[in-house]
């Protein structure tokens with residue numbers, strides 16, 4: 001006897017349910033039978049009329065397990081056709097990641113570290129910053145984490161670059177049309193709030209775990225949000241009077257975009273790039289679950305094998321990497337702001 | 343200085359209504375609904391109501407009115423930064439509302455320039471690059487426009503500041519850049535929306551004088567917006583008074599001062615120093631006949647203040663009025679004194695609507 005039998009009886013749906021009245025439909029009923037007492041449940045314990053509870057009363061109602069199974073089957077059914085489209089589109093990402101990983105590791109450390117210092121100098125123009133960069137890489141190399149660090153860095157460079165490549169134009173499109181903005185904002189909200197592990201699940205089904213693009217896509221989806229949002233915001237915040245002046249002197253839309261809106265939105269766009277890089281770093285650690293190489297692998301080892309020292313040291317390495325990435329991009333932002341008084 | 347030459351810009355039956363369904367609201371407006379009623383009944387804002395104005399070539403037309411009267415809305419119709427709900431705007435005998443996008447851009451690039459209340463300079467470009475905005479938009483390189491831009495920067499008093507950024511300049515200097523930017527475009531028409539309102543009084547007077555000098559030199563068609571009557575009277579050849587989106591009176595400034603046709607205008611006019619603004623020609627008795635017993639000669643463009651100083655306050659004197667040395671009229675000091683008092687009972691509150699037209 002299930003709680004909701006009365007529902008189907010009173011609606012006259014017993015026949016549709018396809019079993020006769022009082023059929024022993026669940027283990028609980030069986031137990032109730034054997035112990036000789038009727039399954040009389042107090043109001044306090046009334047279950048919610050969920051799929052499973054209704055299934056107890058009427059076997060024509062599917063169990064909730066059927067729903068998740070159905071989702072899975074549905075996904076598996078479209079998987080092949082989806083793969084035909086998505087696979088070639090994302091293949092360049094795999095190549096880029098593989099190449100970047102190869103280059104960053106193949107170049108010997110005594111070239112790589114100076115090159116990274118040079119990049120820090122070009123972007124930030126600060127001796128102190130270059131010193132910090134050198135110190136961090138030397139320290140990580142000293143504890144034999146050099147290769148892991150380079151792998152992490154390679155993935156971040158590639159993914160952040162792609163985020164900017166796509167994020168800025170999307171942000172521009174959003175700033176130009178309220179409709180695009182209205183459709184994009186819920187998508188961005190979803191990407192930002194979904195726990196990163198959740199993206200990984202469909203991606204694992206879609207691509208094989210050995211393909212770098214699997215974690216590449218996960219990182220990009222997670223990290224692209226700030227650069228899109230801040231590009232949109234930055235362009236919308238450009239002084240209305242200046243835009244009016246540009247119109248009054250007959251600028252074309254294109255001239256306005258490249259001559260006024262983007263230059264004036266650049267501080268905001270750069271703040272977005274900074275955020276995007278930091279979020280790529282966060283995600284690259286999580287993505288080690290799906291075979292992303294780098295410092296995240298060490299963290300994972302620390303957890304799996306309870307190697308406390310490895311976990312702590314690699315955690316420290318990630319923090320140091322975060323600090324220099326943040327400092328260098330902030331220094332770039334600072335420079336843009338000072339070049340552009342007002 | 344009557345307007346007998348062809349108007350450069352003619353605005354005809356121009357209406358602008360802000361809201362979701364301006365065409366429906368337009369019907370109501372044509373039936374004569376007031377701005378306030380339109381807002382409460384239909385939630386539409388009446389921006390401009392049946393504007394007809396001719397703006398003379400080579401002269402300064404000043405559009406004046408209180409805040410919210412529609413001045414900015416009107417001036418933005420002249421380069422179609424705002425599209426009208428109905429009406430026509432003729433420039434050089436072409437209706438610019440029939441222009442396509444390309445023609446409109448060319449109009450804005452070559453035939454019109456604009457100066458803004460908040461300067462609206464591009465903060466990421468140098469002063470020189472800002473001044474050369476118009477030529478740079480039409481594709482000239484910095485090297486090509488440099489001489490022209492420098493020439494106008496020098497003319498407005500910014501020698502050697504070309505490499506500064508706008509934030510490094512004071513407000514007055516920034517607006518000079520704004521004016522240089524307008525002049526570098528070499529357009530005939532200059533639109534100025536409260537161009538001097540954000541400046542402090544002394545700088546403001548400087549800028550007014552600069553504009554007057556430039557006008558004497560260049561004779562552009564200037565459309566100047568202000569809510570300050572002193573400024574309007576100083577600059578205007580043609581004065582247009584706006585109220586709630588309607589033109590209440592337009593014409594020669596002296597004429598409006600002496601014969602305001604609306605309490606709203608009397609109110610404006612009441613507070614100004616009439617002796618400094620009114621000129622002999624507007625109050626004299628026009629005659630070429632023998633002036634009789636006169637105390638001396640005054641020029642027809644002299645202000646009444648000058649004449650009062652000359653007469654040392656003696657109201658019995660008479661003066662012969664001359665233009666280029668030839669007599670054009672006679673000025674009695676008593677007439678002069680009478681002209682100093684605003685006509686039409688403005689000692690009572692002229693804003694009271696029942697007084698409207700009582701002095702006509």
Ligand SMILES: Nc1ncnc2c1ncn2[C@@H]1O[C@H](COP(=O)(O)OP(=O)(O)OP(=O)(O)O)[C@@H](O)[C@H]1O
Pocket residue numbers: 360361387388389407408409410411412413414415416569
């Ligand atoms: N985009 C708009 N949407 C709705 N109403 C508007 C819009 N622009 C202007 N208005 C209304 O039109 C009227 C005229 O505004 P406008 O800016 O032309 O006034 P103004 O004379 O320039 O005033 P101010 O001296 O304050 O600059 C005002 O009532 C204003 O609220």
Ligand SMILES: [Mg+2]
Pocket residue numbers: 413414415536
């Ligand atoms: Mg205004």
